[in-house]
Amino acid sequence: MTIHNLDLILATSLLIAAIFIIAKNKMQYRTRKEISAAGKTKTYACGQDVNPRELTTAQNTFYRTFIKTFKLGKLKKLHTGLLTDYLYWTFASLIIILTILVLIL
Amino acid sequence: MITVYSLTAAVILIALGTYALLAKDNLIKKIIGLGIFTDGIHLLLISIGYKEEGIAPIIRDIHFNHATAVNAINTSALNAMVDPLPQALVLTSIVIELSITALALVIIIQIHKKYNTINSKHLRRLKE
Amino acid sequence: MIPSFLAIPVLLFAAFLIPLAGIHKKKLVPLIAAAATLISFIASLMTIPTLLNSTNKILTHQMGNWQAPYGITIAIDSFSLMIITLTTFIGLLAAIFSKKYIKHSKPEYYSLLCLLLAGLTGMAHTGDLFNLFVFLEITSISSYALTAFYTEKKSCEASIKYLIMGAFATSLILLGIALTYGLTGTLNMADIARATNNNPSPTIPVIIGLLLTGLALKSAIVPLHAWKPDVLEATPIPVGAIFASASTATCLYAIIRILYTIFDIHLTTLMLAAGTITMLTGAILAMQQDNILRLLAYSAISQVGYIMIAFATDTTSAVFHLFNITIIEALLFLSVGALLINTKETGMTKLSTMNLNPHKIIPAAFLIGALSNAGIPLLNGFSSKWLIYITTLETYPLITIAAVLTSALTLAYSIKAYHMLFRSAGRREGEGPVTNPSILIPLITLIIICLYFGIFAEQGELISQQIAESLANNNIYIQAVLNK
Numbered sequence: 001m002t003i004h005n006l007d008l009i010l011a012t013s014l015l016i017a018a019i020f021i022i023a024k025n026k027m028q029y030r031t032r033k034e035i036s037a038a039g040k041t042k043t044y045a046c047g048q049d050v051n052p053r054e055l056t057t058a059q060n061t062f063y064r065t066f067i068k069t070f071k072l073g074k075l076k077k078l079h080t081g082l083l084t085d086y087l088y089w090t091f092a093s094l095i096i097i098l099t100i101l102v103l104i105l
Numbered sequence: 106m107i108t109v110y111s112l113t114a115a116v117i118l119i120a121l122g123t124y125a126l127l128a129k130d131n132l133i134k135k136i137i138g139l140g141i142f143t144d145g146i147h148l149l150l151i152s153i154g155y156k157e158e159g160i161a162p163i164i165r166d167i168h169f170n171h172a173t174a175v176n177a178i179n180t181s182a183l184n185a186m187v188d189p190l191p192q193a194l195v196l197t198s199i200v201i202e203l204s205i206t207a208l209a210l211v212i213i214i215q216i217h218k219k220y221n222t223i224n225s226k227h228l229r230r231l232k233e
Numbered sequence: 234m235i236p237s238f239l240a241i242p243v244l245l246f247a248a249f250l251i252p253l254a255g256i257h258k259k260k261l262v263p264l265i266a267a268a269a270t271l272i273s274f275i276a277s278l279m280t281i282p283t284l285l286n287s288t289n290k291i292l293t294h295q296m297g298n299w300q301a302p303y304g305i306t307i308a309i310d311s312f313s314l315m316i317i318t319l320t321t322f323i324g325l326l327a328a329i330f331s332k333k334y335i336k337h338s339k340p341e342y343y344s345l346l347c348l349l350l351a352g353l354t355g356m357a358h359t360g361d362l363f364n365l366f367v368f369l370e371i372t373s374i375s376s377y378a379l380t381a382f383y384t385e386k387k388s389c390e391a392s393i394k395y396l397i398m399g400a401f402a403t404s405l406i407l408l409g410i411a412l413t414y415g416l417t418g419t420l421n422m423a424d425i426a427r428a429t430n431n432n433p434s435p436t437i438p439v440i441i442g443l444l445l446t447g448l449a450l451k452s453a454i455v456p457l458h459a460w461k462p463d464v465l466e467a468t469p470i471p472v473g474a475i476f477a478s479a480s481t482a483t484c485l486y487a488i489i490r491i492l493y494t495i496f497d498i499h500l501t502t503l504m505l506a507a508g509t510i511t512m513l514t515g516a517i518l519a520m521q522q523d524n525i526l527r528l529l530a531y532s533a534i535s536q537v538g539y540i541m542i543a544f545a546t547d548t549t550s551a552v553f554h555l556f557n558i559t560i561i562e563a564l565l566f567l568s569v570g571a572l573l574i575n576t577k578e579t580g581m582t583k584l585s586t587m588n589l590n591p592h593k594i595i596p597a598a599f600l601i602g603a604l605s606n607a608g609i610p611l612l613n614g615f616s617s618k619w620l621i622y623i624t625t626l627e628t629y630p631l632i633t634i635a636a637v638l639t640s641a642l643t644l645a646y647s648i649k650a651y652h653m654l655f656r657s658a659g660r661r662e663g664e665g666p667v668t669n670p671s672i673l674i675p676l677i678t679l680i681i682i683c684l685y686f687g688i689f690a691e692q693g694e695l696i697s698q699q700i701a702e703s704l705a706n707n708n709i710y711i712q713a714v715l716n717k
Contacts, residue, residue: 013610062649081232083225086459094446101438153415201370215389228390231463
């Protein structure tokens with residue numbers, strides 16, 4: 001019940017955090033140096049100059065495979081936005097809770 | 106006997122209110138259903154405190170003392186009185202229901218201005 | 234007299250005073266709200282030593298000196314006090330945050346905010362079932378009005394949906410209270426507990442079912458959660474922070490008070506099932522959201538599931554997680570509010586192309602909140618989630634797997650949100666950071682609490698253990714209320 005095994009995790013995560021901070025500092029240093037050396041001012045994609053602002057990821061590209069494989073989109077489609085549907089959910093869960101409680105108590 | 110009638114009426118009102126709330130798409134009708142539902146509960150509460158041929162729960166002509174209030178009243182009068190607490194509860198609940206209805210109607214007016222409808226089927230801007 | 238009881242009259246008076254002040258001196262309005270919430274927070278802090286010095290760790294007060302079952306009882310134990318302190322604290326931070334967030338310091342906003350907080354603190358104070366209902370209605374009505382505050386299309390829609398569902402739920406609670414009165418002839422919580430202790434009646438399951446459904450809708454447990462994302466998308470964000478954290482915590486408190494103290498029933502299977510479904514559904518839906526506020530709303534729903542399964546297995550971890558989640562959700566909502574202070578856009582795909590350029594603290598606050606929400610070590614979300622894992626692993630290993638899976642999903646969508654809001658390509662150039670103390674102070678305070686209870690987890694666990702002990706035995710509560 002107590003978190004005595006937390007000490008181990010605490011130490012490990014402190015170590016990981018320290019490594020992360022050092023690595024991040026090094027990386028920043030390196031990229032800054034590279035940029036200044038190459039004089040990079042433009043972003044290229046497919047052989048063309050692009051505005052970096054247009055290089056954004058659309059929301060639905062994240063975890064698309066995961067959601068499609070497990071058919072998780074259906075759950076989202078269930079939330080139709082109709083007030084009557086939501087009220088039916090409330091009523092149905094009231095009936096379910098009442099049935100369960102009458103049976104077990 | 107009256108208690109049985111009023112309890113039956115309360116149950117019928119609660120059922121009707123739930124039906125209106127679930128089956129009607131018009132927002133105003135939903136609010137009316139909500140009112141019927143709550144009024145059914147109020148009737149239930151009132152009939153819980155009702156007594157056959159009871160008298161009004163008013164205590165007069167006694168020296169009133171907080172600690173010994175119950176002992177000071179003679180018990181036969183106490184037994185004939187109807188229970189005043191449900192009436193106080195219903196009064197509070199009616200005020201609450203009134204304010205909810207008023208707020209709901211204000212919001213429905215706003216919805217009518219913005220969506221040009223009060224049918225809850227057409228309120229589907231927020232979903233998924 | 235209980236010091237923290239001062240919070241209710243102070244907040245109600247502030248709610249009355251603010252519209253009056255708004256007529257002539259609009260500048261005073263945020264100050265009055267902040268002062269009222271500060272007074273109530275200090276009052277609830279002052280109650281802690283009073284409670285610890287009392288003999289049985291319960292403070293009671295009978296209004297107008299009427300004896301316990303007849304008068305109105307104010308009774309707080311350590312669990313109520315935790316909820317009161319959290320609510321007033323979050324309220325204080327939200328009031329400070331609103332000073333910059335709400336333009337032109339609208340008096341009606343602050344008035345409703347104070348009313349909302351008064352209702353929430355009242356719910357935690359009262360020892361009377363009907364008063365719980367009245368305070369719940371005060372909370373609800375101010376919530377409906379605050380949801381419709383912007384009077385745009387979506388806020389009106391969210392408000393009417395919340396209003397009809399919420400009013401249905403509170404009517405169910407009223408029906409439950411009516412049946413309770415018919416069964417026991419009393420509404421005092423301790424007296425109901427005494428009356429129903431040794432005589433099982435067939436009405437009791439119906440009463441519990443009605444009260445539970447009503448309060449479950451208010452605390453957004455799946456399948457009664459549908460209002461929450463809509464409402465949180467439409468409200469002003471500081472109020473959204475209160476809805477997601479303090480309101481949920483108080484409604485969960487009411488559920489626990491009714492189940493544990495009044496009826497002394499531990500619905501292990503039902504709570505485990507509801508908790509697991511809530512947890513997984515919330516996380517899966519949060520993954521597919523584009524709107525950042527809906528994402529956070531589903532995230533808050535999924536965290537409520539953890540608290541439910543923790544209450545079914547081990548109360549200590551549940552109380553600790555309830556505390557941590559309240560802090561974390563407030564931090565997440567306020568950091569997003571700080572980011573979106575000058576825009577009404579909330580879609581992440583659009584936000585990632587916009588030029589927001591926030592102050593350094595804001596991404597840090599969001600990242601700490603998100604990682605803590607997902608249960609990363611050294612943050613407070615981990616210390617309570619770890620307790621939940623190890624306690625459920627002994628009895629229900631499948632639930633532990635579901636909990637760990639939900640944590641992974643939480644990490645996935647949190648990182649996505651962080652990347653799209655703060656690390657996308659359009660972030661480089663901007664018009665300078667927003668550094669307003671009224672925005673940074675709440676964020677920094679919440680970050681410090683997150684880190685403190687992450688690093689010194691034992692302290693939080695000790696406090697939660699004491700609260701859990703006080704919840705375990707309802708006889709102390711009954712005696713403290715009835716024998717005074």
